[in-house]
Amino acid sequence: MKYAFSFLAVIAMVLIAWLGSQIPGMPYLFGVALPYLALLIFLGGFIYRVVQWAKSPVPFPIQTTCGQGKSLDFIKHNRLEAPNTTAEVVARMFLEVVTFRSLFRNTKSEIYSGPHITYESSKWLWLFALIFHYSFLAVVVRHLRLFLDPVPVWLTWLEFLDGIFQVGAPGWYITDVTLILGCVLLFSRRLVNRHTRVISLMTDYFPLVLIFAIAFSGVLMRYLFRSDIDIVNIKQLTVGLVTFSPTIGAEIGAIFYIHLFLVCVLLAYFPFSKLMHLGGVFLSPTRNLRNNSRAVRHINPWNPPITPHSYAGYEDEFRTFMVDAGIPVEKELAPDKDAA
Amino acid sequence: MYNKATIVPGLIIFVLLVTFPLWFNAFSTASTVPKPELPPGGEKECVASAEEMRSSHMVLLNEWRDDVLRNGDRVAVTVAGKEYRKGLQMACMACHSNKEKFCDPCHEYTAVDPYCWDCHLTPTLAATKKETH
Numbered sequence: 001m002k003y004a005f006s007f008l009a010v011i012a013m014v015l016i017a018w019l020g021s022q023i024p025g026m027p028y029l030f031g032v033a034l035p036y037l038a039l040l041i042f043l044g045g046f047i048y049r050v051v052q053w054a055k056s057p058v059p060f061p062i063q064t065t066c067g068q069g070k071s072l073d074f075i076k077h078n079r080l081e082a083p084n085t086t087a088e089v090v091a092r093m094f095l096e097v098v099t100f101r102s103l104f105r106n107t108k109s110e111i112y113s114g115p116h117i118t119y120e121s122s123k124w125l126w127l128f129a130l131i132f133h134y135s136f137l138a139v140v141v142r143h144l145r146l147f148l149d150p151v152p153v154w155l156t157w158l159e160f161l162d163g164i165f166q167v168g169a170p171g172w173y174i175t176d177v178t179l180i181l182g183c184v185l186l187f188s189r190r191l192v193n194r195h196t197r198v199i200s201l202m203t204d205y206f207p208l209v210l211i212f213a214i215a216f217s218g219v220l221m222r223y224l225f226r227s228d229i230d231i232v233n234i235k236q237l238t239v240g241l242v243t244f245s246p247t248i249g250a251e252i253g254a255i256f257y258i259h260l261f262l263v264c265v266l267l268a269y270f271p272f273s274k275l276m277h278l279g280g281v282f283l284s285p286t287r288n289l290r291n292n293s294r295a296v297r298h299i300n301p302w303n304p305p306i307t308p309h310s311y312a313g314y315e316d317e318f319r320t321f322m323v324d325a326g327i328p329v330e331k332e333l334a335p336d337k338d339a340a
Numbered sequence: 341m342y343n344k345a346t347i348v349p350g351l352i353i354f355v356l357l358v359t360f361p362l363w364f365n366a367f368s369t370a371s372t373v374p375k376p377e378l379p380p381g382g383e384k385e386c387v388a389s390a391e392e393m394r395s396s397h398m399v400l401l402n403e404w405r406d407d408v409l410r411n412g413d414r415v416a417v418t419v420a421g422k423e424y425r426k427g428l429q430m431a432c433m434a435c436h437s438n439k440e441k442f443c444d445p446c447h448e449y450t451a452v453d454p455y456c457w458d459c460h461l462t463p464t465l466a467a468t469k470k471e472t473h
Binding site for chain 1: 342344355360364365368371373392394395399446455
């Protein structure tokens, strides 16, 4: 059911875009209005989520320590796994974001007859994630050639490297294949691995199916359904979108609107889904705090300010009540002027 | 909000990255949408309709390249009674003789770098070369 619903939802969206874009006038909805709306939801939702996170206090230093923390001089400090300074935290975060070191530590546990349990390193998730994320990054950056006018030279280098095999025309890109491969691998990992399958939810499958459909529709548009896919015409629209003067010069094939609509859905869905790990990875307290709780006291940010209160001050505050109740005081009440 | 000093710059960097095309285009001179020059000889017929050529000319050229160079199939294509020999220089450039005004504007606009010209010569360039054999 979880898998079926993801596929059904994506198929329904493809049909909406396909049939919808055929109605006269509707290309402006799918080509202009929805992209703007989706981008606004994406940016607004992203900022909202990050601000909500930033409003949550971190009462304890909860960094995960994966190595020897800083201690006595003769004990070797693992600077990357138990960072003690900001620079070491930055190094740890950088490697986390760029090379997914947390996924590298993924282990697989299995029960054998006996019974006894074994743990072994399982690097597949790390490998699949690397393939998927870097392909996706390259594909997104490559798409800038449709939005930038004139196209900067570094973009043509990326384009050249990605299409270096020079297969066919229009040329095949390496990342086209690896992005689709990455989606398939990550999806099948959730199906094949028993433990992961049990904890996988609809919200785990749906983004993978959606991104697969986006990549696949893009590939189909580029290599198969080329009728009415005039790249100059499309770039006129996309550059128009980012210069706030969008025009649809001539008819564009339905596959383009399907591709674009799915991207809009992804953008609008992004801030409210697990995909927010794009921002979340930077805000993980287990990664971005210093492992210095032996040296520096972590103050819970929601604590009210507590000022020192001496006994003398306490007595000053409550002396009248103390005397009334017969409690001995160090300093007597000032003599009553009216009584004298 | 806690950690304003890192959250706010981080969000600003994020928004700037996402909206990169907006301010890149705002600070650069936009090129006009290219219009390829029609054949100087005044020919009106091509091997396929203008729409089809606009979207799929590269597919056709690739097929012709494979036919001629890999399969040895040099049989000319006849469209509407006119015969076209398979080849960029023999068929296409015979009418669309000006590469700079016909091919390049769109390719430059969309940052497409076809490798046709690794081997082929434009008619003007071909005229300047002397036969060496």
